[in-house]
Structures are given as C-alpha cells and as structure tokens.
Amino acid sequence: MFKKLMKGLHSQNDVQRRADLYRKLLHHEAEIGGELFGPVPKGARREFFCLDQHTWVWHEEWIDENGQHRFATTRYDMRPNGVVKSQNGQYREVSLQEARNLLNAINMYEKRVINELYSYA
Amino acid sequence: MNNDYPNQSDSPEVRSLTDSERIAEGKRISIENAATNARASLYSLHPRLWQEMQAKHKAEEDARINALDALHQAAEAVDNNATYEAEMNLLDQELEQQDKAELEDKSRNLVDEAMPMPSSQVQVEVPGVPIEPTLIDEARSMVDDAVMGDVDRYLENIGGPN
Numbered sequence: 480m481f482k483k484l485m486k487g488l489h490s491q492n493d494v495q496r497r498a499d500l501y502r503k504l505l506h507h508e509a510e511i512g513g514e515l516f517g518p519v520p521k522g523a524r525r526e527f528f529c530l531d532q533h534t535w536v537w538h539e540e541w542i543d544e545n546g547q548h549r550f551a552t553t554r555y556d557m558r559p560n561g562v563v564k565s566q567n568g569q570y571r572e573v574s575l576q577e578a579r580n581l582l583n584a585i586n587m588y589e590k591r592v593i594n595e596l597y598s599y600a
Numbered sequence: 601m602n603n604d605y606p607n608q609s610d611s612p613e614v615r616s617l618t619d620s621e622r623i624a625e626g627k628r629i630s631i632e633n634a635a636t637n638a639r640a641s642l643y644s645l646h647p648r649l650w651q652e653m654q655a656k657h658k659a660e661e662d663a664r665i666n667a668l669d670a671l672h673q674a675a676e677a678v679d680n681n682a683t684y685e686a687e688m689n690l691l692d693q694e695l696e697q698q699d700k701a702e703l704e705d706k707s708r709n710l711v712d713e714a715m716p717m718p719s720s721q722v723q724v725e726v727p728g729v730p731i732e733p734t735l736i737d738e739a740r741s742m743v744d745d746a747v748m749g750d751v752d753r754y755l756e757n758i759g760g761p762n
Contacts, residue, residue, distance in 0.1 A: 497623075504627060532634045557634075557641035578646045582639065582653075589635040597628040 508592050509538075515587050527584060529592075533557045535585065555581065 505528060512527030519525045523541040530536050533556060540550040555573075556563040562578070564571045573581070643650040 500623065504623075508631075529631055529634045532630060533637055535634070535638060555638075557638045559641070559644065561645040562641050573645060575646050575648060578642050578649055579652070582642050582649060585635050585638045589631055592631055593628050597624045597631070 504596065507596060508588075511591050511595060512584070512588050515584050515591070527588065529588065530554075535581070 509526035509528035512529075513519060513525040515527060516525065520541065523539065525540075526536070526538045528536055535555045535557070537553040537555075538550070540548065543549050551567060553564065553566045556565075562573050562581075564573050643653070
C-alpha cells in the first residue's frame with residue numbers, strides 16, 4: 480500500500496509531493512481506524528485516526544431517521560494528567576468504559592496501521 | 601550505464617525509495633509515540649485501566665509460559681518416544697539377528713542330515729544280487745553244513761522222516 484501511494488509522485492516538487500503523501504497516508508490510516516469499531520451502516524462514514532502525537536480524532540457521519548445528514552467529530556487531547564475530550568466543540572467527560580474502548584481502539588490502530596502501511600521492507 | 605547519475609544513489613528511483621523508507625519509519629515512530637502518550641493519559645485519567653491492563657498482561661504472560669511449558673513437554677515426549685522407538689528398533693534388530701542365527705543353525709543341521717554319508721560307509725544292495733559273503737560268513741556256513749550233515753546221517757540211521 481505504501482509503495483503504491485508513492486507511485487506517481489516522482490514528478491512533483493518535493494514540498495507538494497510530501498504534502499500529498501501525508502494527506503493520502505492520513506486518509507488510509509483513518510479508513511483503517513474506521514474499521515476497528517465494526518461494520519459501518521450503509522450511507523454512514525466513520526474515521527478514526529491519530530492527528531499528531533497528542534491528538535486522536537473520531538469522526539462519524541450518518542443520515543438520521545428524518546433523512547438529515549448528521550455528523551459528530553470527537554477529539555481526544557492526550558495530556559500528561561488526563562484526557563480532554565471535545566465533541567462538536569463541547570467538552571465532555573470520558574467515562575471508564577469509554578476510556579477502555581478508546582484504549583483498545585488505539586492499541587488495535589497502532590498494530591494494524593503499522594502492519595498494513597508502515598512495515599516497509 | 602546511466603551517465604546522468606554517476607552515483608547510483610542520486611537517481612530519482614533510489615532517492616525516492618530512501619525517502620519512502622524515511623517517511624514510513626517516521627510515521628511508524630510517530631504512531632508508536634502517540635499510542636504511548638495516549639495510554640499514559642488514559643491510565644492517568646482512570647487508574648483502574650492500568651490495573652486491568654496489568655492483570656491482562658499477567659494473564660497473557662502466564663498463558664505464554666504455560667504454552668511454552670506445554671511445548672517443552674511435548675518436545676520431551678517426542679524425544680522419549682524417539683528414544684523408545686530407537687530402543688525398540690534395536691531390540692527388533694537383535695531379535696532378528698537371533699532368529700537369523702537360529703534359522704542358520706537349523707538349516708545347517710538339516711543340511712548335515714541331508715548330506716550323503718561318505719561313500720566308504722555306504723552299502724548298496726542291488727536286488728537279486730547277493731552280497732558277497734565275507735570270510736566269517738563262509739566259515740559259519742561251513743560249520744552249519746557240517747552240523748546239518750551230522751543230523752541228516754543220524755536221521756537216516758534211525759529211519760527218520762526221509
């Protein structure tokens with residue numbers, strides 16, 4: 480996958496090429512992350528990814544029973560003394576069960592993304 | 601030979617491959633660090649998570665040790681079985697050799713029994729042809745004849761059956 484992403488980027492200048500590559504990599508990471516929570520309902524979209532070394536993002540979009548397009552972006556800021564969670568701009572508490580689920584998701588994400596994207600040999 | 605790139609590592613292919621490796625390695629390290637940070641933050645938020653993880657790791661470690669023990673025992677069993685088989689093979693070979701030796705003895709006896717006697721010990725009787733009498737037989741015959749002659753004469757004198 481990683482090699483595939485690298486193809487076709489040779490002719491561009493280094494800065495542009497690098498930016499494109501990181502964008503594509505993040506997209507694939509988010510796709511893999513979205514699969515960690517089970518099947519995504521039809522018409523819905525789910526992404527989970529590591530934005531930087533202290534930030535994890537869970538984004539979900541769906542159509543509600545009234546046909547309205549809905550979305551929720553949850554951001555987890557990892558601080559030395561705890562976790563700050565913000566959802567659609569509002570700060571929320573992270574329960575023990577949510578923390579447990581998040582921990583499992585991060586462990587799985589680390590394993591799968593490294594195996595599938597960055598085991599470069 | 602590509603004269604545009606006298607040093608092979610300067611070619612775009614090699615340079616991009618090196619870049620790719622560097623980027624992949626950077627991303628891998630970045631994700632590992634992010635995951636480590638996240639774990640520390642979550643454990644800090646809920647210390648119970650830390651205890652749960654410790655218990656889980658201990659259970660996994662115990663399971664791993666048990667699996668290794670089982671593997672070790674299985675390997676020993678295989679070794680023992682191999683030794684047992686080797687011993688049985690050796691025993692089979694010894695028995696086979698004993699059987700072979702016994703068979704050879706038996707067949708040697710059979711051969712000895714079947715083997716003809718030396719020609720000097722063999723007396724061949726041809727039907728209708730009397731065996732040539734020895735000197736002793738001849739002497740015994742002469743004595744018998746003499747005795748029988750005396751008997752005949754006695755019978756003649758007393759008016760016997762003749």
